[in-house]
Amino acid sequence: MSPMVDEPAPAPPADEPMPTPTDDEPTPATTESENSGMDHRRERIRVETERHRIVGELTLARDGYRSRISDLLNAPERDFITLTDATVQPLDTDGGPIELHAFVTVARRHIVFAVAAGEEA
Secondary structure (H helix, E strand, O other): OOOOOOOOOOOOOOOOOOOOOOOOOOOOOOOHHHHHHHHEEEEEEEEEOOOEEEEEEEEEEOOOOOOOHHHHHOOOOOOEEEEEEEEEEEOOOOOOOOEEEEEEEEEHHHOOEEEEOOOOO
């Protein structure tokens, strides 16, 4: 008796269009993380290192575990903090130009302090 081998399903003919999902069906590109966006919130914060002031949006849990800025900053497994829609400004006396970045990652060990930026930032 020979062992059973699963054969791959035949490919659709090249001239046959691929089926498209309906509005009720999830698309393959939709991932669990995209659907869990409702479990998170974005908070605008200001962090300063010894040389820069950085203002950007931080993604936090909506409530509960890791829902505060201090929870994220004190997480021992997290070496970097990611901010989006960020501005980076040098703190030296010349001031220097303010840089705009869609994405910035800051090493946690370089952060001197962090505060909620609120509406004034």
